[in-house]
Amino acid sequence: MDPGLSPFRPGLPAPVECFVGRHHEIERLYQMARASTRGRLMVGFIAGERGIGKSSLASFVRSRCEREGAMAGCHVFLGGAQNLHEMMRKIFDQLLKESIDQPWHKKAAEFFGNRIRKVGLFGITVELDLQEQDLSALAKSFGPSIQEFIKKTGKQGLLLILDDINGLAGSAQVAHWIKSTIDELSISQPEVRLCVLIVGLEERRQALIQHQESLARVFSMLNMEAWSRDETREFYTKTFASAGARISTKDLESLVEYTGGLPVFAHELGDSAWRMAKTLEIDKNAVIGGIVDATEIIGRKLLDQQVFDAIRSEKYRSILKKMMRHGPVDHFRRSEVAKDLTKEEIKVFDNFLQRMRKLGALTQDPTIRGGYQFPNRLYSLYFSFYSHKISSQNHNS
Incomplete structure (x- = not known):
């Protein structure tokens, strides 16, 4: 069927309407965020193996905070950032961009002043024109700056998600900055209404701790586990149904088996089965063809190239x-x-x-x-694939 109509989203956070399970994790993170609206700084770390759905969980919690918690939310992907200044650029640039469709955008724009510039070839967008001295100043005055920004939103608080921290976790400068900023915000007056969620692999958290041991007791930890079989079934049934498609119980079980509880595999498998199907009835041939097709895609996307080449021997x-x-x-x-x-x-x-x-x-x-x-x-499941x-x-x- 038409790939453009696929309800699956390989490589992207799951849309809210297709999100399943994680009830305990959602409630815990939501309550953390809500606690920050009472003037208590909250800092969490969402850990889990690759493909477990960390970004999707954070995105879902953000959506709930905005919908039910009267909070502003900002999801910053820090991929490519290698130092503190690049981190500041990405954080404040994203705060600006995510304010565009909000009723408080004009007030947020006032906060950034003449640092905003319009760019774009195919449509106009905005970004911050920040020099090195600006980035240095933002890093030093992050607490007061973020407090002022929250005031401009008129919301009860801000949920700030810092995702994809791979390039920053090995930086001693970033680790010490995180600790000193948390210390500063914890005793600030007036109290800051901020919840920060850092998203990454457990190895990245350990890398930060190696540079600043005190971070071990700063983060409220949430370790994500794989989906249960019931949650996996719910995901496929719900996602296929969102596009008007159906799948038999027997064929569904084949997808569940090869998913292994990893959302990243579920999206690839589901998307491949969708493309192999000839009608909205996802049959055995579509599922088998989807598993075979997804094998190549998953291997090239997610495996170390040397491992990928070796097992194909x-x-x-x-x-x-x-x-x-x-x-x-x-x-x-x-x-x-x-x-x-x-x-x-x-x-x-x-x-x-x-x-x-x-x-x-x-x-x-x-x-x-x-x-x-x-x-x-990932390796076990791919070998099986x-x-x-x-x-x-x-x-x-």
Whole structure:
């Protein structure tokens, strides 16, 4: 069917109408944000593995805060920012841009003064014209500046989401700035009505803590887990239905199995199945074709290139088919897999284990003798995807 009509959004935060589950997490973050409207600075960190839906959760909470909590919201993607000044530029530029459609835009524009300039080739948009001295001043006076901005909105508070912090987490300057700014805002008078949610991998939080140990006790932590099977079923059913499509229970279960609880996979699988379908009845052929098609897309988008290239080697094909014959696994014992292999395959299997460990796609499982585990669910699910693709191609030939 027409890809342009697909209700799935690979690579983008899920639209509010297709968001499912996470009830406990939503309520906790919403209550944190609401607490900030009473003058209590709140700082949270949403952690979880890649593809778990961290950005979508933050976006959903923001939508609820704006709709029900009388708060202003701003979602800043910090990808590409490498230092404190670039961070300031992205934060204040996004505050300006997200105010454009708001009734308080004129007052927000007053806050930025003559630093606003109009740009654009295909339609006019705005951005801030900030020099290095401006960025330095904003970093030093972030507390008073953000307080003044909140006043201009006329809202009860501001939910500021700082997403994609990869390039900044290794900066000692940024880590110390976060800690000193939090300290300053915590004792400021008048009290600031601000909730900050930082979104990232647990490794990024640890990187910040290595530079500033006190941050370990500053963040209110929320660790996201994978979807349950029921939540995954709800997502597919709800998302297909939003476009008037239907899927049988049996075919739905195939998608649920290969999703493995990861929203990023759900959007890729759903989108591929949609494109393979000939009608609004998502049948078995569409699902199988979608899984095969999504294998290539997911591998190229999400896997380390060396891992992606390695597992596509001809010599590993029979190994993967037997290793993943029962679907995705989080860990396995070498001896259990080896029982089903030929002598030649066992030699190849040992080479496979050694290479995957070297590339970081496998680690030894300390709880199982001769055991291995996938440090990232993405690898386990992709290996399963690829073995399914191999089986499908062999069957068709």
